[in-house]
Amino acid sequence: MQAKENKITGGIIVAAGKKTDPRVLSPLLKIGSITVVKRIVLTFQQAGISPIVIITGYKAEEIEHDLADYGVIFLRNEHYETSQMFDSAKIGLTFLRDKCEQVLFSPVTAALFTPATLQRMLACRAKVVLPSYQGKPGHPLLLANELIPRLLAYDGDRGMRGAIQNLGIESCRLDTDDEGICRNMDDIGRWDALLKKHSQQILHPFLRISIENESLFFNSRTKLLLILIQDTHSVRSACRHIALSYSKAWNMINQLEQALGYAVVARKHGGSNGGKTYLTAEGAQFLAKFQQFEENVRQYAKNEFDRWFINRTFL
Template sequence: MRVGAVIAAAGKSGGYKSYDKMKSVDGIQVLRQMILNFKRAGVDEIVLITGYQAEQVEKKLAKLGAVFLRSEDYEKEEMITSAVRGMNYLKPRCEKFFFCPAGVSLFTEDTVRVLMQKAKENENDHEKVYVPVWKERKGHPILMDRSMIDQFASYEGEGGLKGAMDVLNVERIFVPVEDNGVAIYSGQGEPFREIFKEKEKERRIRPRVKLQLEKNENFFGPGIVFLLRQIDTLGSVRDACAKTGMSYSKGWSLIRSAEKELGYTVVERSPGGKHGGVASVSEAGKDILRKYELLEKDVAKYTEKRYKDIFES
């Protein structure tokens, strides 16, 4: 089961702008921690919907492996619109999606794991939304199946995502968690700051390993993996480079290096004018991408275990 996550950080409705009012809370750092919590819990792909201060946000978070989808009309856009856009982007490759507004940022990676495990236990039931609950207070992130996207996309009523679930009679499974971060919003001001401080004190040092494959030289690592995912979605090397914050020439350099070392085509392309033609990831490219992702997850698990054995024993 491949799982994606959509973080709505476009503007006021997503809560991101509210961090400007908190001198002791860095909004960029908050978004960074959200992305890392999803990644550490095993979420495969992450989309960040940007709008307010988009260039600054995208520049500072460019190396974390999240895709940026920019909302040009973020002041007026409803959060449900952001959710649907992000989910549609991930739909070809992910069976389930987390959704979370940037204003509910203090959830833990353990909460993400609990929700994923609950969904896995009911993997064949596609009509449920999993909602974390702390002391009877419902919160975020919520987890849903991709089969529900069209229902949300067609909703034109009020109340956003919650209103859509109410009107559409979506069954919600409330999952108890020991995590007060799921139920606190940045717009609440002082209560949010207090919990933020608590979470910062609890945060521990973590190991982080960058996995690369090499032959005569390093040729396959996080950069090209991220690029290939976007080429597979967008059908364009130029657009994929733009989404990953990479120059067009750098993107082609990574592709050519990988193909040289592997001895086969990774990206199939047809020439075309100023937009660079049509591109797709070859079957052999998809195979090595899948194997790399499996190895990357195993390496991360092993590294975490050995870190605890060595540093925390």
């Protein structure tokens, strides 16, 4: 988990793919017992990265189903067949520009870097951090939030690295012993050698934190729904980002309000731009309290897990 003094770091995973390009491996390909895209999500989460945005395109519904319970946000690149990876990255950067202080970016083809490498990158506290292994550049890339407008303005043909070079600022080039940063998923011959090490690195306690009385009325999925309503001012838009049906979302909201005894979501009708949905003051306060409670519980669980299992080599 990120320590309190650390910056809020969001994550972007580009998993749009191309139906017309058979050379591109599917984000749903399994290495070990989990998919490529889920492995990156778990690695990000182990390092305390949040929010995590998945840019989808080809097989979007299948990817959303695979990650439905992992607290990630889905954004679709509707032009995935004709656009480049950097176009998908821009979708994620646009969404996260006002939600975090820095962003980790990775294509779905780089799935075997470790949480320890991410922690080293976060400790650099530079505007741009580029990891390498034996002199070879790799992923993910760490970018300061203040650089996002300039990255979005780049219209060259050299992708993310070209956009970074165009910034004209000094980057922190971090040499690591993590071969996974430069091992793409098309390099099948090296998977087995790295997989065991990577699976050990993402070992962690997995908590599902919820609140209930006679029945469950609030969990991480409801939390994400409220966060997105707060951001988009639209229940329908929020649903699109977390692969949730509109009717199910309102059922969750109604159940929450009934349990709490006050309104959490309010609608503002009319106006030239139509109505908006937003959190009430009480709803926003409840959400903030739950997020702090959740963070405290997860940090305690991680510390205890490390104390009883990792530090004593019982696993």
